[in-house]
Amino acid sequence: MNLIIKQLQDGNEKVFEQIVREYWPRMFKFALIYTQNNETSQELVQDTFLVLWNNRAILKDNTNLITYLMVVLRNKCLNLLEQTRIRQLYIEEIDDETIYQRANLYVLHDEASQIVESEDLHKAIERALSKLPDKTREVFMLSRYDGLKNQQIAETKNISQKTVEYHISKALQILKEELPQDYWIWIFLIRFII
DSSP, rough: OHHHHHHTTTTOOHHHHHHHHHHHHHHHHHHHHHHHHHHHHHHHHHHHHHHHHHTTOOTTTOOOOOHHHHHHOOOOHHHHHHOOOOOOOHHHHHHHHHHHHHHHOOOOHHHHHHHTOOHHHHHHHHHHHHHHHHHHHHHHHHHTOOOOOHHHHHHTTOHHHHHHHHHHHHHHHHHHHSHHHHHHHHHHHHHHHH
16 A cells, blocks of 8 residues: 555645645646646646545545646646637637647646656556457547547548447447556547657
8 A cells, every 4th residue: 555645545734745845846837838827837736736635535545646646737727728719719710730739738748748658557558458349449549549530530441420439439438447547537638648
């Protein structure tokens, strides 16, 4: 059992403060990539640590803290960017590529990339992907690894968009069952981090 997780689960405020001191700088830099604003980045990082504290009792003993924190922070950043994007769409017409560029969705901080590149994560994803039916794996890889849209996949594979959606949904369901909870969220992010 991870002693830090156990102490955190027990509500040890000194351990929590230590975690905040240790991870704050890199999390702030990570958030800043998305927000381009110091105050907003600080708020997002604070909110992330608040989520950790509020959920401390339900953390699993083997939770990887930095992975947990970065997933929560990344989701908060993406939610903020999505809200901003929706507001911008009313102001001007922009295409998907421009949205992604403005949102910095494929720009990650070096330390976050190191987390994603861990051998355990890659091995777990590869094992889970190998359990997918061939056609489902092909469609999923085109979507998440090659970044193709459903329509592009449908045209490439000569199948309907509904069939593409079915295969992606099936893949996500199987991967969610196969991967440990700490890892399966990365499947949704693969096209932006690999």
